[in-house]
Structure formats: structure tokens, C-alpha cells
Amino acid sequence: MLNHPLEDYFHFLQIEKGLSDNTLKSYKRDLRDYKLYIEKVAQKSSWESVGRNDIIGFLYMLKDSGKSSATISRHISSIRSFHQFLVREQLVQQDASLHIETPRKERKLPDVLSQKEIESLLAIHENSPLAIRNKAMLELMYATGLRVSEIITLKVSDLHLTMGFVQCFGKGSKERIVPIGDVAIKAVEDYLQQARNQLVKQNANHVLFVNQHGRPLSRQGFWKILKKIALDAGISKKITPHTLRHSFATHLLENGADLRIVQEMLGHEDISTTQIYTHVTKTRLKDMYKTYHPRA
Incomplete structure (x- = not known):
């Protein structure tokens, strides 16, 4: 009784809402945990019998197990959306998720590299095909702020x-156009002319960046490459592929870019998501003031 509406909802998200695979996986993970709780702990056999207290009990269980407020907020969002679907499809009469409060998210400022650290990271001078590829990948990522999932699925024809x-085709397959600077263009052209054909070999592949076997890079593969380059560059900060995206946005704003333009380039639907970077730039300005002003 509980499973069929849930599978119908996943089908709705995939076909009608057009959610990306990663977003869909997130919904499935959250709601299958929720369904398990409703079955095993709340011992309900239909969604009609689920009440507000059952949802609150599930959220308390998440909190007791050490889940962060951000994770709990994400679960609430998934649960709300699902219960709204049940009402809309007339599978239940009332929305049990109404008036469930979302906990305040801990607003964690993203890690950002300084412009000097970016210069060190991108100072790749080797001439091997893999080194030329790495230079092109990182230059392009910093120049455009693309997500790692967008970089590894980028096609040659997208250039x-x-x-x-x-x-670029981002979350929900939404298309956006992002400008590239001359330095990144030169790095990508070098890769296309000098390295890519040596990596692709016999198996022609439309994906721009490939691994040493000529196949598309995985997210984990990209992360390993980035961590090694950062280590070789002497960067001690914790660095992830998203750090380059954060650095791209922060450096643009620090140099006077309009917030709406940065929002568009990042592919954020809501400008409040982009506004986190204004907090980053203010924090960095305060740090610089304290470091360099004689009376700080």
C-alpha cells in the first residue's frame, strides 16, 4: 500500500518534472528512509493513516541519529513535496506535512581559494597529454564556474x-550559456590540438574530457586529479571540485561583477543561493582589513 504511490511519485519527478539523476537519487533516498520508518516504527499500512505526529517522530529520529539541520531540512522538503503529490492525486484527503517547521540551516561559508592559490593550482607546465588535459579542465572550471558533473559530461560540440x-546543460537539463576567457580558451585549444586525440585513440568519444583509457571521466576521477594537483601546488586547504566554483563566484564579486550576472552564470534559480558569496567577500574583506590595517 505504501510502495505504489511512492513509485508513482518517483515516476512523476523523473518524467514530468525532469529532475536530474542526482536530485532524483536524493529524493528516493530520503523518501525510502521515511517509508521504512512509517512501516516499521509508526506501523502504518496506508498513507491516508499517516499523521503529523508520525512525520515529527521521523524527524526526531533523524536528529537523534546525529543528522545535521541541513539534512533534516532536505528530508522535510522531500516529505512535503510527496504529501502534496498524494493530495493532488487524491490518494489522501489531507496533507499531513502541513505546518511542519523547517529547522534553521547552519549557514556554512564555502571554502574559497585566494587568487594567488588559484595561480599556483593552475601553474601546470608539463607537456604530457594528461597534464595538458588537466590544465584545460581546471582552467575551464575556474573560468566558467561549472559544476563537476557539468564539466565531465561536456561535449566537444558544446564548445x-x-x-x-x-x-552547458545543468540541473534539470536546463541550458545556459557561459562566457570563457582567453586563458581558458588557449588551454582548451591546446588540449584539443595536442592531447585529446592521443587519449581517445580508436574509440571516438563525443565527451570533451576523457581519462587515460579514452573513456569519460567520473566525478571521483576528477576529484583525485584535483587533489593531487593541489598537493603538488602546496595548497594545504581542503579542496573539492566545488571549491573552484566557489572561487570563481567569489573572485567575480570581489572584482565588481553584478550579483544577477553571477547567478545566471552559476545556473542558480534563486538569487538567495548566490547571495552566500556576498557573505564570503565581506568576510574576506574583514580578514584583509585586520591583517593589513595598522589600527585594526
Whole structure:
């Protein structure tokens, strides 16, 4: 009784809402945990019998197990959306998730590299095909702020180097156009002319960046490459692929870019998501003031 509506909802998210695979996986993970609680702990056999107290009990269980407020907020969002679907499809009469309060998220400022650290990270001078590829990948990521999932799925046909932009398909397969600077264009052109054909070999592949076997890079593969390059560059900060995206946005704002333009380039639907970077720039300005002003 509980399973069929849930599977119908996942089908709705995939087909009608067009959610990305990663977002869909997140919904499935959250709601299957929720269903298990409703079955085993609340001992309910239908969604009609689920009440507000059952949802609150599930959220308390998450809190007691040490889940962060951000994780609990994400579960609440998934549960709300599912219960709204049940009402809309007339599978239940009332929305049990109404008036469930979302905990305040701990607003953690993203890790950002300084411009000097970026210069060190991108100072790759080797001439091997893999080194040329790495240089092109990191230059392009810092130049555009693309997500790692967007970089590794980028196709050669998505590049428009003579016009100075890249065509990107982000979350929910939404298309956006992002400009590229001359340095990144040169690095990508070097990769296309000098290295990519040596890596792709016999198996022609439309994906721009490939591994040493000529196949598309995985997220884990990209992360390993980035961590090794950061280590070689002497960067001690914890660095992830998203650090380059954070650095891209922060450096643009520090140099006077308009917040709306940065929002568009990052592919954020809501400008409040982009506004986190204004907090980062203010924090960095305060740090610089304290470091360099004689009376700070």
C-alpha cells in the first residue's frame, strides 16, 4: 500500500518534472528512509493513516541519529513535496506535512581559494597529454564556474571557442550559456590540438574530457586529479571540485561583477543561493582589513 504511490511519485519527478539523476537519487533516498520508518516504527499500512505526529517522530529520529539541520531540512522538503503529490492525486484527503517547521540551516561559508592559490593550482607546465588535459579542465572550471558533473559530461560540440562561450546543460537539463576567457580558451585549444586525440585513440568519444583509457571521466576521477594537483601546488586547504566554483563566484564579486550576472552564470534559480558569496567577500574583506590595517 505504501510502495505504489511512492513509485508513482518517483515516476512523476523523473518524467514530468525532469529532475536530474542526482536530485532524483536524493529524493528516493530520503523518501525510502521515511517509508521504512512509517512501516516499521509508526506501523502504518496506508498513507491516508499517516499523521503529523508520525512525520515529527521521523524527524526526531533523524536528529537523534546525529543528522545535521541541513539534512533534516532536505528530508522535510522531500516529505512535503510527496504529501502534496498524494493530495493532488487524491490518494489522501489531507496533507499531513502541513505546518511542519523547517529547522534553521547552519549557514556554512564555502571554502574559497585566494587568487594567488588559484595561480599556483593552475601553474601546470608539463607537456604530457594528461597534464595538458588537466590544465584545460581546471582552467575551464575556474573560468566558467561549472559544476563537476557539468564539466565531465561536456561535449566537444558544446564548445564555441571562436565566439568565447560554452553551452552547458545543468540541473534539470536546463541550458545556459557561459562566457570563457582567453586563458581558458588557449588551454582548451591546446588540449584539443595536442592531447585529446592521443587519449581517445580508436574509440571516438563525443565527451570533451576523457581519462587515460579514452573513456569519460567520473566525478571521483576528477576529484583525485584535483587533489593531487593541489598537493603538488602546496595548497594545504581542503579542496573539492566545488571549491573552484566557489572561487570563481567569489573572485567575480570581489572584482565588481553584478550579483544577477553571477547567478545566471552559476545556473542558480534563486538569487538567495548566490547571495552566500556576498557573505564570503565581506568576510574576506574583514580578514584583509585586520591583517593589513595598522589600527585594526
